[in-house]
Amino acid sequence: MDLNETLVAAEGEDPAMGLRAVVVLRRLADRLEEIHVASARRQGWTWQQIGDALGVSRQAVHKKSGR
């Protein structure tokens, strides 16, 4: 079974768990973003470069993690 089939198979399961997984993955993505934006800043990346890498505007990333 490939990944897509696995994901589709999961559709029929408990929606509460599927929706929870979405929340958990979002939270995980937020944490990874915090960690790696901070790491990029320490290594001298500009907000522009980080924004481009994340596919968002410079302002968006600065607003979210800037200090």
Next chain:
Amino acid sequence: MFERFTKEARQVVTTAVAEARARGDSRIGNEHLLVALAGTQLPFDRSLLGPLDVGAEGMRDQLDRMDSDSLAAVGFDPDLLHPSLRAAGGDDRSRARRHLAFTHGAKGVLERSLREAVRRGDRHIGAEHMLLSLLAVPPEDPAARVFAQLEADLVTIRADVEAALARRVA
């Protein structure tokens, strides 16, 4: 609506807010109220809670288990995550500034705790009323999932708690 809450009940609410923040969640849900209640003094012997008597740390483990199980349910192996990312949490200073709202389900539990107090003829809303209210969450609520994980017999726990509270008044 918090003016009739006892000191303990208010503490449960503020602890739940802090818990949601610490986990990196965007809303305060019944699972956070559950962790807060697990670390609060109750007006009866905690052993009456049976399998739910796991303490705040034990409840946090249950939330982490629920999160891992949900990832597994959609075909994502939680063991692939770096150990530091497996449990919820992290250090985010921007998070501390964010305003968190209660989920609809958690608002329902807070409102129902008022009704539990009224039903029992109690003037104040205490942690015990919040607990009775939490025991009645619908099956799709995260708190219900935790009850199922712990294999808690909610009917028996409710009856035991009600009996203990009735004895206290008598």
